[in-house]
Amino acid sequence: MIITKKKPYEEVKKALEGRKNVAVIGCGRCATTCETGGEKEVAEIVKLLESDGHKVPYSGLVEAQCDLRLSRLELRRLDGYDAVLSMACGSGASALSDLTDKPVVTSNDTMFLGVVRRHGDYVERCGMCGDCTISDTIGICVKTRCAKGLLNGPCGGSHDGKCEVGGERDCAWALVAERMRKAGRLEELGKRRG
């Protein structure tokens, strides 16, 4: 899941200043799950834009905004807009910008690739490095979850399962050690990686 967070509305409003007619486009995938670009969020922002004097000639969702084949279908039939408000991730906004010469503004900050643990509870789990070694560390990506991205951790700053950077951040390598211990495979921790 690509996790997005809403930008403060004031920032969106500023970016759309002077653009009277705004097409608002949400996304049916990750942004719907994260509640940053689903039907409800689209409707909410349309209300705000209209009360600020904008006209919204079109508002709706693309099933997956980042898929140009789908977004193309949507934008092809739109007309009479001065700007597009993308309520998806950076990838979605970027796709829409390929399809129009009008400015594309995003209402979201794209945070990370992660897992949804509970409603509203998202955690980063993958750094999209293109060279996945997660099988070697029992499902824990140390490149992403270790603050130093160490391949041969833990470092000396790991204490009581927490990372030295503080703020309750778990030490990824302590998590690996814990899982290895549980599986009776702790000696694998000493494998030389990289």
Add this chain to the structure above:
Amino acid sequence: MNFSDKLMRGEFAVTGEITPHKGVNPGRIREVAKHLIGVVDAINVTDNQRSSVKASSLAVSRLLIEWGGEPIYQLTCRDRNRIALQSDLLGAHMLGLRNVLIISGDHPAIGDHPDAKPVYDLDSVRLIETIGGLNQGRDMSGGRLDENCDFFAGAAVNPCAHDQEVELIKARRKIAAGAMFFQTQVVYDVDMFKAFMSQLPKEAKVLAGIIPLKSEKMADFMSTKMPGVSIPADVIAEIAKAKDPCKAGLDQAVRIIREIRPHASGVHIMALGLEEHVKTIISEAGLHGL
């Protein structure tokens, strides 16, 4: 080089430490170094300790040589990618540096430039291996050097770590990577140190970290706020009761060194402002001249 010779001959070695300051006046550093040069076998020079900008360990290590001392050039994985690391090592070699201590390095988040990009292109294990490669005349990509380097590389280990099993696995992995010696985090609990050492290969050269306590406040701070430090209650009590806590701390350091001596290859004394007392500590601990 005196330090590596001593260790490899099985003689008890003593190292000290200098932390370069945030500045450009070498005189300040020399004032501290003069208490250690000719007193200890080698002197660690820290690398932007605690992720805070200081004069570079490479430069200060070279200065130590010019002042008649033997440096242990500390190099962390935090700030430099593999190109810079290897390049600095080659330059260090040209400047006469041979002893290197490799550590991961504190994360920038806890330093005075928290927005600095953490590099960690290599971790300590891979950097130690890389030094092994340089010692065989090739860089990480297999490029040939004009001659073999002659580095004596060490690493850090914490015998008083909470998770001893994991700490031992890490130590063995560093030995396999080519670490020739270890310097440890501060030790106050000699039994813990002994237990840890008994699990390492006999040939492992480990210098126990020693920090003389200066006050009850310092003892409390270190045992509660510094993770990985274990101070037995009776040690803290002794400092708390002492009329002269500073002297009590120095006496404790001497005692710890005496007790540790049969179980270690040396001690690494981090005097933290008490460098002028290192000579006395060494002689009172019965460690005779260099």
